[in-house]
Amino acid sequence: MNRKFNIAIIGLGNIGSYLYTFLKQKRKILSKKARVDFNISHICDKKRKFKVSKNKWLKNYLDAPKIKEIDLIVELIGGAEGSAKKLVFSALKNKKHVVTANKALIAKYGNQLAKIAEKNKVNLEYEAAVCGGIPVIRSIKDGLITNQINKVYGIFNGTTNFILSSMDFDKLNFDFALKKAQKLGYAERNPKADLAGFDVADKLRILSALCFNSTINYKNIYIEGINNIDQKDVQYSNLLGFKIKLLGLTEKNNNTIVQKVFPALVKSNSSTAKINGVLNNVILEGKPIGSIEMIGEGAGPKATVSAISSDIISVMKDSIKLPFNTPIKEKNKYKFRDMLNESYEAYLRFDLQVKNIGLVKNIIRKLKKNRIHIQKYKKINFNSNKFFSLIIITKITKDPNLRGIIKNFKNKKIYKCVKFIRIEKV
Template identity: 40%
Template sequence: MSNPLKLGLAGLGTVGVSVVKRLALLENELAMSAGRSMRVTAVTARSRDKDRGVDLSNCTWFDDPVSLATNDDIDVYVELMGGDSGAAEDSVRAALKAGKHVVTANKALLAKHGNELAKLAEENGVQLNYEAAVAGGIPIIKTMREGMASNAISRVYGIMNGTCNYILTRMELEGLSFEECLQDAQRLGYAEADPTFDVEGNDTAHKLALLTSLAFGTQIEADSIFLEGITSLTTDDIKAADELGFRIKLLGVAQKTDTGIEQRVHPTMVPKSSAIAQISGVTNAVAVDGDAVGSITMSGPGAGGDATASAVVADLVDVARDFKIYPLGRPAAELQPYVRAKMRAHEGGYYIRLSVNDRPGAFASIAQRMAEHDISLESIVQRRSNGYFTNAQSEASEVVKPQAVVLITYETTEEAVRKALQQIEEDGHISAPPQMIRIERL
């Protein structure tokens, strides 16, 4: 058996501590299956003195992550600090340049600098593993980079933010508002004090950016992702979706089209019978459509110290096994430039909810506008207001009552839907901005 693989660990939060515990708990098993033992030899964290419930007395303490990352006494630098710049970026770059393998859970860093970091790893002949960066404990990076290496991928999509899925699940099951569910999520530790990053879709976007590159062999480009959060969803939408046979999920979707690659994060109507619709609470799921295998779906815990540590330690086992693979599945120099498909060219079905003023001719006018843009309607559900709308503002005296009208379109384009809705707004027949949710074919 070779010498032990020496690990330098930066960040001793929930995940870092769980990694240390796991390495100790499965020490013999891991050494046996990897053919090499692993040992944490050096650590760094914000506070040196905090009691974390793990024995670190045999580890050298570093105040500076960069010094740890480049220290002669480590083979692998494990970055669990987070952040897309500063210490995380500096130390990961320094480690790669110093010929250290890097294992990280840092999606933000990779979404921003992944192309360069992959190149740096290749130039220095070391591994850059990041299984924990996407969907926590689900080995989706390995599945795409290795298990589905024999497929041309046409689409990858998933539920990759547990906070959002928890909120949407509770809104559906209990009929509670977004705000109520968010507060509960915060109380239970499923959401941050400032939840913006989760509920506006940024976290999902970081993860999607990595999967897009793996799926299509393109450079990571997180800034091009179309982003729409879940804050505008109402219980009306959840209920209407339910009645129409759908659930609403915050999906990240990357898809090849004739004009480029769509990368989009938005609330999505998915058929109740689909695998992805069954994913409830903080669970994550990712589905990949390949030309040979068809569709593979993986689900499991997307966050939490132990689940994330599971992925980090699996990455370490791969290093111990001396698995050599390009970080983004192919040489960084061979990654294609990302060509963005215009969101306006997106094709799909749409759910549209309108709060219609009950003027004579309003419905005819709305139907006319849809027809003008070649939008065919699959279903129309109309109901008289009974507290169903809370934001409806009556502007004109001749209005009797606003009515909720829900339209489901057949396949059309985003361009057509946006133009039609703009004109419907201008026509003055609706009393609140229209709600529009994309339907995904599954």
């Protein structure tokens, strides 16, 4: 261990400050594993103050890429634009290795960043960007490199999984489950990216590109969050032998790929249904491996720092790796299909006043007219038997038919709630 490897940490929030402390405490053992002595030479944060010697503190984060002795920059600012984007582009152009947990940045600009990293022969590592404590990126890039992966799916967001689990086991409504998640630090003050499915979508874009040896396709993806799920949906799903989960799923079929994020009913006895709380799971299907599942915490300082420090060790071992395994210019070209070509069984729910019980036949008639055929249905009374929910499980139906049927029941004075949730066989 003759040479010193200098690291700059930019961004000192929960993750950055935890990483700084972890690397200082574990410096000796990590240096032995990497066979390189490392030093945290510089740190910077635009908003927070941090007790550190003056020679380590950077007033301007954009100075880091220009400092000759810095070998690696850890970007923990976050976000696809602004400071994070400027820093990472500048770092790679100045031939600095980069480690980041920034899924939004990699999902949006990963193709461009990979080209720069390849050209300048530096590493761009992002294990922490996808499912934190699950080493899925390195597994795909190294352990499963000889496999032809055809499908990847699972629960990629701990916030929404915690909310849905709280609605299920603690019988909380959506708003109270969200507040509980925020109180425990599992949800941001502004949880839109998680609830709307955007966080899962970014992770899925990255996984899709890695697994299918394609460039990242940012636009061709269906995204639906959990904002429309309520306590009744959770209860009714349980009665029918299902659990509701927010899924990310990407699949290659011949020369086409589909990318989709949506809440789905999954069978209660499936492995995915049993993933609760903040846990994530990733299931990969391919040849010759068959099916492999990885489970772990998807977020939080400990899980994220585990992934970041693993990337740092990988870079310190002095091997240059392509960010997406093969050069960007040699990637496979695929067509991306949308949800218009997908078909599902589905859960339909209509809430009506009991006095309108006669409309059930009318509902079933309209469904058949729209080529939605029924497997079974159930009527469940609620609110002191003044209202009832008509729950229908359909046969396999084209997705546009399912989405279109909602428009046939617009009268809110009669139909207090009309919705559908897809059933995914995982």
